[in-house]
Amino acid sequence: MNEGVHVIDANGTTIVYNQKMTELESMTIQDVLHKPLSEVFAFPDGQESTLLTCLHTGKSIRNTRQTYFNDKQKEITTINNTYPIMENGKIVGAMEIADDITKMERLIRENLLEKNGSRYTFDQIIGSSGAILDVIESAKRAARTSSSVLVVGETGAGKELFVQSIHNASLRASGPLISQNCAALPDSLIEGLLFGTARGAFTGAIERPGLFEQAEKGTLFLDEINSLSMPLQAKLLRALQEKSIRRIGDTKDRSIDVRIIAAINEDPVEAIAHSHLRKDLYYRLGVVTLFIPPLRDRKEDIPLLANHFVEKYNQLFQMEVRGLSDEVIKFFNEHDWPGNVRELQHLIEGAMNLMIDETIIGYEHLPLHFLRRTPAAAIIAEHEKQPFLPFPEEGKPLKETMLEFETSYIHHVVDKYNGNISRAAKELQISRQSLQYRLRKLGIRG
Known part of the structure; x- marks a missing residue:
């Protein structure tokens, strides 16, 4: 048969369970046969198996849609025709003939999503x-x-x-x-x-x-x-x-x-x-x-949401960004997110627009307007020694701004190598003597 057949006795124990039913419910015959139905399958609150309902009432149930779960918590949806089994006017069991509509329903649902x-x-x-x-x-x-x-x-x-x-x-x-x-x-x-x-x-x-x-x-x-x-x-x-x-x-x-x-x-x-x-x-x-x-009340979801948006814009922008740096995750956890998930989505999109060949979203990729209004002052302070200026003061002369950037960047690289001038100079791609001159000029202790 191309339909599933499930028969229970007067005690609700399965006595017939055909091969098609095992396919519909992703079970084996051994999982179900000779076991109480109520111990094998789970039904949503307030609902009962159509088989058990038919057994208790003695009335046929025709063309009824039923959604329930097998012992592995997989959701199953079927259309059932259920009949009582009578002997000498007494109910001795119930039989159900089921059609699978799970796959069909999924296809219909996908079409409806596009349509409406x-x-x-x-x-x-x-x-x-x-x-x-x-x-x-x-x-x-x-x-x-x-x-x-x-x-x-x-x-x-x-x-x-x-x-x-x-x-x-x-x-x-x-x-x-x-x-x-x-x-x-x-x-x-x-x-x-x-x-x-x-x-x-x-x-x-x-x-x-x-x-x-x-x-x-x-x-x-x-x-x-x-x-x-x-x-x-x-x-x-x-x-x-x-x-x-x-x-x-x-x-x-x-x-x-x-x-x-x-x-x-x-x-x-x-x-x-x-x-x-x-x-x-x-x-x-x-x-x-x-x-x-609001997002501020479920910040543990931020990494999941951020990775989802990264994948979304990877496809749209043809990029290969792998995720967020630890400092950005920490920064996000300090933010109050007045714009909630939509704000996070736009922030990820904005950051990826500022990236070229990088694969990790860093602090430097976050939009300037976001950094200026974030309450995460402690993290901003932590990055004052980083090799970039998050938000230079308006109206400051270019020469002065460039000097501040140079000081910050050299300080960062020297600290990175614990004062080792030779290794710092190699990363900066200048001579050791030139770096020492700049350290004295800028007042940085190596």
Whole structure:
């Protein structure tokens, strides 16, 4: 057979397990046969095996999608038809016929990502810190339903990655993901954009569906929801509660089937206190609330993120950068990252634009504007003796600046060889006598 067959007895113990099922579940017959089903496979919280459900209820289950894990924690997704086995009116077991949709689903998902513009999935969220892993787990649970989600996080923390991942992991993945930044347009335009317009509603108005209608059977992502005016927030609340909208200038309501995910870049409590967000809208949107941690609260993820961005720009720029120097990693750990992951990404891109043949991003490759505003004063002080000037004073004469650089560079090389003039002169590619002359002239002790 080209389908998997799994049969359990009245105790939930496997008595038939065919070869195709071993392929679908990446198991061996010995792993499963004559063992209780509940001890071999794991199911997400609140879910039960369709086989065990059928055994307990005595009812057939047709064409049901099920996702679960084998004993190696590998995720399996199948479409099952499950039937009770009866003898003299008594349930003596259950049989399941399963089709593998894991590979098919992956191909469909990849096509959908290209089609609806939602490129990210949970697998692409980078981080191993407890802070980010907890949010990923909560987001995965939220993806199983169609409840509204409120994503809270600072600018650049990665809110849209979570929004796209939730959409792509949900049953609405085949539908559109429509995104709109509410701060990008004034209320007069946003209202028509969200709800649509009827012909003749105002001068030049045409019959046009809004974003709610365009997102039918899919997800509507509203970023910076706190930038909407209070009247428009009230209209949005009504649409969420009634599951219907009315185009501007129209006289009839239109039913909608849309999941709403909203994002806010400030604490919701503070937003309510400062009249940026209606309390009732917050309660309606925040059925599930995800707080995306800022980068400063998960600095252990910085090396992973940095290496990811290095690889990304290696491909774009045709470079072979291998990573960051220890001093740069230390420097990054001292920074507060007000721009979060987006700031780190732009910093890596900027540094690689300043590189030529180097393979390691060093302190000297970091953009000047970043060095000037970083709070890592201790690291800056540590590099005052390095063979470069991080940020020369504005307006200083070139001659004076060059003298300071020469002093710093010679001091660095001499220190590097613990005062050995001959070895320092060799690296500087000048004679020993010339180096001694410069040391006396610049007041450097060798």
